[in-house]
Amino acid sequence: MQIFLTLDYELFSGDNPGTVENSIILPTEKLLEVGDKYDAKFVFFVDSGYLDRLSFYKKRYEKLAKDYEKIVNQLRFLDANGHDIQLHIHPHWEDCTFDGEKWSMDTKRFRIHSFEEDEIEDIVCRYKKALTDIVGDKVFAYRAGGWCLQPFDKLKKSLKKHNIWLDSTVYEDGLNSSDTHYYDFRNAPKKSLWKFEKDPVVEDINGFFTEIPISTYPVSPLFFWKFAYHKKFAKNDHKVYGDGVTAGGSSNSLILKMLTRYSKSLVSLDGYRASLLKNALKENSKKELEGNFVVIGHPKAVTPYSLKELDNFLDFSIHSEHKVTTFARFTADK
Numbered sequence: 001m002q003i004f005l006t007l008d009y010e011l012f013s014g015d016n017p018g019t020v021e022n023s024i025i026l027p028t029e030k031l032l033e034v035g036d037k038y039d040a041k042f043v044f045f046v047d048s049g050y051l052d053r054l055s056f057y058k059k060r061y062e063k064l065a066k067d068y069e070k071i072v073n074q075l076r077f078l079d080a081n082g083h084d085i086q087l088h089i090h091p092h093w094e095d096c097t098f099d100g101e102k103w104s105m106d107t108k109r110f111r112i113h114s115f116e117e118d119e120i121e122d123i124v125c126r127y128k129k130a131l132t133d134i135v136g137d138k139v140f141a142y143r144a145g146g147w148c149l150q151p152f153d154k155l156k157k158s159l160k161k162h163n164i165w166l167d168s169t170v171y172e173d174g175l176n177s178s179d180t181h182y183y184d185f186r187n188a189p190k191k192s193l194w195k196f197e198k199d200p201v202v203e204d205i206n207g208f209f210t211e212i213p214i215s216t217y218p219v220s221p222l223f224f225w226k227f228a229y230h231k232k233f234a235k236n237d238h239k240v241y242g243d244g245v246t247a248g249g250s251s252n253s254l255i256l257k258m259l260t261r262y263s264k265s266l267v268s269l270d271g272y273r274a275s276l277l278k279n280a281l282k283e284n285s286k287k288e289l290e291g292n293f294v295v296i297g298h299p300k301a302v303t304p305y306s307l308k309e310l311d312n313f314l315d316f317s318i319h320s321e322h323k324v325t326t327f328a329r330f331t332a333d334k
C-alpha cells in the first residue's frame with residue numbers, strides 16, 4: 001500500500017489554544033526524528049486560518065511576530081526536506097482576537113458553512129495564499145477543519161477556482177452532528193481513492209476532485225475505554241506534548257456509542273490510538289493491497305508512547321511491500 005502519514009498542523013480550538021512551541025514546533029520535531037530514521041516523509045495539513053490571523057497581527061504584536069516566524073521557518077524546512085505542505089481550514093480564526101497577551105477564542109463559526117459563499121471564496125483565497133507565500137505554488141490538497149466538508153456545494157466553486165483538487169477528509173462510517181460540527185460519510189464508497197464532483201461521498205468518474213479517505217480500523221468498546229482512560233489520567237509516556245485545550249466536538253450520544261458498541265476508529269498517530277497502526281495496516285492491505293493507507297495525526301496530540309508506536313510501525317512497513325509517500329510524490333509518480 002501507499003502509506004500517507006498526514007498531520008493536522010494546528011493549535012487547539014478551546015479557550016486556551018496552547019503555545020506554538022509546545023503544541024506545534026516541538027512535537028513536529030519529535031515526529032521528524034522518528035521519520036528521518038526511515039526516510040519517511042509526512043503530509044502536513046497546515047491550519048492556514050491561524051497562519052493568516054498571525055500574519056494579520058504580527059505587525060502590531062512582537063509576540064505574534066515571533067510565533068509567525070517560528071512557523072514560517074519550520075514550514076520552509078519541512079518543504080525543503082520533501083514533506084508536503086497542504087491546506088487545512090479552520091475558519092473560526094476569523095472571529096478570534098489577540099489582546100497583546102492572549103487569544104480570545106470564538107468557535108461559534110467553526111464550520112466553513114457558517115459563512116456566505118463569497119466569504120468562503122475570500123477565505124479559501126487568503127488561506128491558500130498564506131501557504132503559497134511561504135512554500136510557493138504547490139498546494140493542491142485539502143482537509144476540512146473538524147471534518148466539516150458537507151454540504152460540499154458551498155465550497156466546490158472556491159476550491160476549484162484555487163485548484164485544490166485532492167481531498168483527504170472522508171472516513172468510513174464518519175458521522176457527527178453537534179452545535180458546531182456536521183458531516184455524514186456513512187454512504188462513502190468502500191475504496192481508498194475515488195473521483196467526485198458534487199458530494200465527496202458520491203463517486204463520479206468524471207469529477208474534478210479526487211478523494212483519498214482517511215483509513216479506519218474496527219475496534220471494540222474496550223479500546224475506547226482504554227483510550228478515554230489514557231486521555232483522562234495521562235501521565236509519563238501518555239502525556240501529550242500540546243499544552244492547550246480543545247473546544248467541544250463530538251456529541252455525547254456519539255461518545256456513548258463508541259464506549260458501548262463495536263465501531264470504526266480513525267487510523268491515527270495520536271496518543272493511545274497509535275497502538276492500532278500495525279494491525280490496521282495489515283487489515284487494510286488484505287482488502288486492497290495496491291490501495292492507499294492514510295493515517296491522521298496532530299503534532300499537539302502526539303505522546304512519547306505514540307512516537308514509539310510510530311517507530312515500530314515504520315520499522316515494520318519498510319521491511320514489507322508498503323511504501324511511505326506524500327500526495328505530491330504520489331501525484332508526480334502517476
Ligand SMILES: [Zn+2]
Pocket residue numbers: 008010047088090144145146
Ligand atoms: Zn484541524
